[in-house]
Amino acid sequence: MNKIKIIKPTLKDLEAVVNVEKAAWPDIGDGMVAEHSKFKTRIELGLMHLLYFNGKPAGIISYQYPSFTNSEILNSIYDEHTQKKDFLSWDYLVHNFKLPKNWYEATNNGFVINDGISTNNYNSDCVFLIGVGVDTKLKGNGLVNYLISHTIKEAKQEGKKFVLGYGRLPQLSEQYENPTIIDAQNHLLKLKPNTDLPDDYGARFHVFNGARAVSVIPNAMDDPESKNYGFLALYNLK
Numbered sequence: 001m002n003k004i005k006i007i008k009p010t011l012k013d014l015e016a017v018v019n020v021e022k023a024a025w026p027d028i029g030d031g032m033v034a035e036h037s038k039f040k041t042r043i044e045l046g047l048m049h050l051l052y053f054n055g056k057p058a059g060i061i062s063y064q065y066p067s068f069t070n071s072e073i074l075n076s077i078y079d080e081h082t083q084k085k086d087f088l089s090w091d092y093l094v095h096n097f098k099l100p101k102n103w104y105e106a107t108n109n110g111f112v113i114n115d116g117i118s119t120n121n122y123n124s125d126c127v128f129l130i131g132v133g134v135d136t137k138l139k140g141n142g143l144v145n146y147l148i149s150h151t152i153k154e155a156k157q158e159g160k161k162f163v164l165g166y167g168r169l170p171q172l173s174e175q176y177e178n179p180t181i182i183d184a185q186n187h188l189l190k191l192k193p194n195t196d197l198p199d200d201y202g203a204r205f206h207v208f209n210g211a212r213a214v215s216v217i218p219n220a221m222d223d224p225e226s227k228n229y230g231f232l233a234l235y236n237l238k
């Protein structure tokens, strides 16, 4: 039977973490792959989990306690989505609820702390998922679900109310050359045959683990596979 263990990495695990990140991302440009110094800070701040699969480092997840939002705000967004039964406009969410407009703003370019400014505040009653990666060679073992569910379980134990993330849509580029926001929304609504889960694997693991896709984010990140689109994934931990 396969053995899965998840630990909170320390600095002695830094190389292993960086190697998993490199093994997780397709060869689509260095911008998508977080480097050494970013992981060093995240590990020092206690904002990572490292998954071992049969004794080998295989998956990582980084998160923070977002300084820029709280459960009251996210609850309002969640309720509006429930009432509208449709995607909310990203511009509206950014202007009315002061959400960072893209992943770079939300994470200080992935550094979390930069020039004395931090996007992490341990007192926040929410958790923001910065990124998750699984070694490509181990695809198909559902390891992403262990990383997400472990992080959600920990968030619940800490009394947090929401988990959120700016998810990717990596299969959008398989369908469209120059997608509009409506194209991206339709793509996100497309279901994997015989399931009620998104067809795009970047959204599927979020919804499988309890998230709602609430809004499509244009220019979420410089991400050629996703044509720079992302989506707001909201997990209500109630």
Ligand SMILES: CC(C)(COP(=O)(O)OP(=O)(O)OC[C@H]1O[C@@H](n2cnc3c(N)ncnc32)[C@H](O)[C@@H]1OP(=O)(O)O)[C@@H](O)C(=O)NCCC(=O)NCCS
Pocket: 024, 025, 026, 130, 131, 132, 133, 134, 135, 138, 139, 140, 141, 142, 143, 144, 145, 167, 168, 170, 201, 202, 204, 205
């Ligand atoms: C996204 C990612 C974390 C998924 O992790 P994983 O443990 O390999 O995922 P699984 O083995 O559970 O596969 C999840 C599903 O996606 C599918 N899938 C994974 N990678 C895929 C790909 N490149 N193309 C098509 N489908 C893919 C699997 O078939 C599986 O389908 P299922 O839900 O019907 O079983 C991993 O592919 C990865 O690290 N990608 C690069 C980084 C990334 O995009 N991170 C997410 C946003 S930060």
